[in-house]
Amino acid sequence: MTVAPVPDLILDVMAAADPAARSAATSKLERLTPASGDFGATMAESARSAAADTAAASTGTMGSLLPGGTGHATFVKKDTSDNAVYRKFEAFVLQMFVETMLPQNANDVFGKGTAGTVWRSMLAEQLSNEMAKGNGIGIAKQLAKSRAAAGGGQSES
Structure with a gap:
């Protein structure tokens, strides 16, 4: 040895x-x-x-x-509005949906064990973030409307 x-x-x-x-x-x-x-x-x-x-x-x-x-610089501007919080929540809900839709036994794609689970979760997170950036499924809009009806915050995303 x-x-x-x-x-x-x-x-x-x-x-x-x-x-x-x-x-x-x-x-x-x-x-x-x-x-x-x-x-x-x-x-x-x-x-x-x-x-x-x-x-x-x-x-x-x-x-x-x-x-x-020389080189390139990337500037990141954070969106701190209420709508951004609603979108993040919608992305979180979508992540749970997407993760359950991804194949469970795809070891060739994601890998085995804990690493495979982590990669699968990361893919679901990125997919859900992209889905929520668009119109999503309407959770963010509904939350914004209910907040506006309750008396505070912004109304539309």
């Missing part, structure tokens, strides 16, 4: 990483190293730097924040 040592995963990833991205990550980590040993001051400086980066991103200078000044 032979035991093979597991290679260091982090070193393998760093060796395979893009050199520009690796140097950018290394420089950020070095900037976080406290010179004075005061962790609180280092974290406060990091927060100020992140706030400045966010301000630069909102003014459209995102290219300077990316390694080498």
Whole structure:
């Protein structure tokens, strides 16, 4: 019986990483190293730097924040309205329906055991989210109407 040592995963990833991205990550980590040993001051400086980066991103200078000044940035805007909450609830209900409709014994597609169950659940979640983004099955609209009739909130999605 032979035991093979597991290679260091982090070193393998760093060796395979893009050199520009690796140097950018290394420089950020070095900037976080406290010179004075005061962790609180280092974290406060990091927060100020992140706030400045966010301000630069909102003014459209995102290219300077990316390694080498190139690349793509994705901005995610969260919908905090009541309708978004209703849509999320509808997606949750749809997820239960979709998950029961997916094949139970599809080990070739999803895998075996716990991993297969997780993949199946993730697929059902994504399908239900996409269904709820459209018109869904009307649960979100009904909840919004009942909320409006009760005296508060938005009426239509």
